[in-house]
Amino acid sequence: MDDLRTEPGLINGQTLGTKVRALRKAHSWTLAAVSEATGLSISALSKIENDQVSPTFANLMRLAEGLQISLSDLVTLNEDEGSVSARMTVSRKSDIVFRSTPKYDMYALCAELRRKRMTPLIERVKADEPSPLDGMVSHSGEEFFYVLNGAIEVHTEHYGPVRLEKGDSAYLDSTMAHTLVAMDGKDADILMVWLGPAPVGQEDGASMAEAILNQDC
Amino acid sequence: MDDLRTEPGLINGQTLGTKVRALRKAHSWTLAAVSEATGLSISALSKIENDQVSPTFANLMRLAEGLQISLSDLVTLNEDEGSVSARMTVSRKSDIVFRSTPKYDMYALCAELRRKRMTPLIERVKADEPSPLDGMVSHSGEEFFYVLNGAIEVHTEHYGPVRLEKGDSAYLDSTMAHTLVAMDGKDADILMVWLGPAPVGQEDGASMAEAILNQDC
DNA sequence: AACACTTTTGTACTATAGGAAAAGTTTTCT
């Protein structure tokens, strides 16, 4: 059997197997106990922990539930990616086109900084867009945008169209289907900041809030 | 072949397949394009999208990379846990002053939406500021800002001053001491988006934001 | 209608999952 350590199973020194084992050991559970909790066989668990197999999505979900961890956390292997070197980055006005669709041209901002959690970008909403309802998308996370030039209409599945002029802004749950339409026959530029879904980890929110409030600005 | 819709693949109405397809469609990609990007065969992708198979962990990782989404996000199927009542809000150009200091005037944007995780605001950096190094602050989280008018200099503890003109932007780890200075004797307006510390758990992002922004920033 | 393109459907192959036995480890008892 192949050693999956050299396969894409490896992200940052940690493998899925080592993580599963660590989680199990943290609870002082045996393979049998996890087998009971997950419905997976002991042998399958053993192979997973030794990175001899690559479990299916369905089994990853059973694993996460049995190990009492969110699936999201389970599969996140590179948790400590902290690099001290890059803590700030700057983007200039004319930046590279990040992506282009019939509807939008997108310019990534501050893309060099990889550890950041927000994703800022400039979007040019093209005027010659046929039907508003065509491009409806929904994706995880939240987004905020601010109209730099022109005017747009925000269409969503739950709210009526809202017209935004230059200087206006909107914040929306992007799991709602939504799309933007440039108004008045002219392209519109918006500054958009997207934020991925919230981490589900078993974090101590109280102490974190306290730590924040005790900071001396 | 079994219909995995009845299997644990289903969490909240959404299946892995529907999500993969939505992600692909959001980019207007074909199966062939994703196949190229991921290394997976077209047929495998088709079956995954139709929930006919449960991809292995190794392939989930290739999928995430090809779809340009974190693995964590890819496997998080219950994205729409938000309340339907408030999932969007809009702010108009002339908004209320949120807070005023000798150095900044701050205008909160989209403040009505309480559950949001990012905190967008407009800051007017006042020109008549005595010494750059006086107002240095550091607080938790990350911040992104975009220069709307005028020019500013960003001073931080680790980097030399960086001058930003209108249209420029910066992203920084706000635990680094930092401050902004308006240049050329004129006030500068920036759009700022602040994001609290990483794993916030069930914390109320809005109130935390308020606490932090009310400090001596 | 012909064409190019995209997606789905078979078939062969390869990898994962489950059950049981073997190997390894710790505990218990004399």
Next chain:
DNA sequence: AGAAAACTTTTCCTATAGTACAAAAGTGTT
């Protein structure tokens, strides 16, 4: 201590499920 016992983990084998390749079906365009 030593050995047996109980428990934990790994390995072997077979069945099942996922993947790749190729062909067929579906879709939209000229």
